[in-house]
Amino acid sequence: MAGNSDPLTPRAKLAVTAGKAVAAASRAAGRGSGSVIGGRVALKLDPDLLARLAQNLDVVLVSATNGKTTTTRLIAEALRAAGPVVSNALGANMPAGITSALAGGSDAKYGVIEVDEKYLAGVARDTDPKCIALLNLSRDQLDRAAETRMLAENWREGLAGSKAVIVANADDPLVVWAASSSPNVIWVAAGQMWKDDAWSCPACGGVMQRPGDDWFCGECGFRRPTPTWALSGDHVLDPHGSAWPIHLQLPGRANKANAASSAAVAAVFGVPPQVALERMYQVQAVAGRYDVVQFQGRDLRLLLAKNPAGWLETFSLIDPPPTPVILSVNARGADGTDTSWLWDVDYTRLTGHPIFVIGDRKLDLAVRLEVANQHFQVCENLDQAVQMCPPGRIEVIANYTAFQDLRRRVGN
Template sequence: MAGNTEPLSPRAKLAVTAGKAAAAVSRAAGRGSGSVIGGRVALKLDPDLLARVAAHLDVVLVSATNGKTTTTRLIAEALRAAGPVVSNALGANMPAGITSALAGGSDARYGVIEVDEKYLAGVARDVDPKAIALLNLSRDQLDRAAETRMLAEKWREGLAGSKALIVANCDDPLIAWAASSSANVVWVAAGQEWKDDAWSCPSCGGVLQRRDDDWGCGDCGFRRPTPQWALSGDYVLDPHGAAWPIRLQLPGRANKSNATMSAAVAAAFGVAPQIGLERMWDVTAVAGRYDVVSFDNRDLRLLLAKNPAGWLETFSLIDPAPAPVVLSVNARGADGTDTSWLWDVDYTRLTGHPLFVVGDRKLDLAVRLEVAGQSFRVCENLDEAVAAAPAGRIEVIANYTAFQDLRRRVGN
């Protein structure tokens, strides 16, 4: 249970030390932060280590298809008003990476942990969280992840016996269904821009009826829960009806949604909305996302979009046409090797922008843009795209490993 301050056993200490050593070797070899390999080594030596390093913490788990890394950062900043926080801020969100992050937080009071959707129920069993934030579910990594309703069902089953406070987005029917098996839920009207994965009722399969922000099933009666918290324009509405201004350095409606969820989570730990939201101003970028960098005497803004829902939100952020846009798509293991999701993205939103296409799967993306009636140029690499782009800040949109490639190229 959180609050247990018993020291680690000799075996656990050995596992932590070995994991840190493995991570250091990985960093020295230039293979990234080492958090994943360090966690794997540590868990080999002590399979129960994740539960042990979380035992003294009040833990928040954050899971979703989109926005979990940013929301984890926002919650962590808000909770620092109440005490020291340890978090997997770099996004290593499977058990090995989570174990590495928590192993470095012996002096922390809170653990704010992003969790990959597939691992949520298992991690929740291990770390006994005080709160779990559920943001959204949409199609992603189609070769690896379960169909969204199946994933929601796994969450529903896994969370049914949890004692944690579930903070859930009631505007996403899949999230509402997954969370409604829990006894203790705080509902947040955080919005849902992408609706194409939630037209049928997750409970019975009937067609959902939608009107404005409301939704419901005429067949079984499953409907949108009444929210206690809500995003309203540039304000968070709390359960008492008070409106608190959102002031973020992160752009877009999606990040206001993330801030609303974060304020509701922080309030459960005694952090007042005003204080929590004020602290979120300090988050300027998240693992390079939204950074504006100088490259080849041009300004580039780096934007991450991993799936149709993410691309839809990202299109709303880019400068108006004719701002040049570089698009980069890979299909490596961390991205999912199935690129059929490209056909679910409305690329007509890019009409009027000079488009430049790079990345491992640039030809897949080129075919999709051709069908969408867009003019574009296929380039060998970022350097060629930047050299060919007309004047103005260049918006660079990339999926996961393509984004990491671009960050390395621009020195970010």
């Protein structure tokens, strides 16, 4: 683990150098950060490179459908209290991107790594993590992601017998099912607004009972475990029953839940809750998310929502009506090309807001809003939508590639 100074093999060093060169060339050509292509080249030259780079680090893996990029940032800030951290902070969360990130952190003590849900078991095998944070599982990218119960099953099999400390959300039955195969689990009561992927028991298929905040299967007895950490309003409750205030610049209940899980992870590495939570205040925005930008003389707040669970959380943190809301939805490769998930989102929560619709799939979204009896206008682009909005702040909610388009347009 940390502290060994095994130098990389000559082959591994060559792979790292080649990967960095390819990444730099990609950046120079204006094709993004280059981290993914650089990592692919490096792994071609040395397939064991990810394991070699991780061997001297205390590694934390963070996986979930929603919130993993933000939680990775919060954990990284907290662990910097204990030593240098390397992290894939920009969200390149498959093996190539992770390899690139670790190759840039030669003096680090900790590796804080966001991992795509589908790659978690493989990355855990390669990196021998000390801790794995599992936040939630919900439907996402319907055209290519496995059904949620299959993902939970993959996690459960891939993490069975893992030596890692698993920090898991006790309120998500799919996460509990996935984590229950591990011998060392810390349960966090982080909450779960979106429940539509967990009405049947992942263990036996029976109907889940959900009295209040509790849940259990009436048929096989699978039930919510007793948490030792909990989100309680604006505080994190630790295993000793002490309440620590959460001070974040990031908005919303979901980010308080992310902070609660992050505090539990930090404690595994000996960073006390007070120190961890104070350091999390430094995080203002995460890869542009939650940023307020000036555009055409207006204040736009940029919010990312990629799937039904994410949209539900985002609706809960926007300013009240009559604040105008611009919605942008694409269906490119990185988003998933199937937009049927729009029908799972409760758009009646936007009643009273003037709504403006843009993006590649603006007409799909318009049909959905029409059925939800919302008043909206379809616009050609962001510029036109902003010009049509009444004065004052504007909330802009977009899915993944639509969000990248927005950031480019506003120069963020």
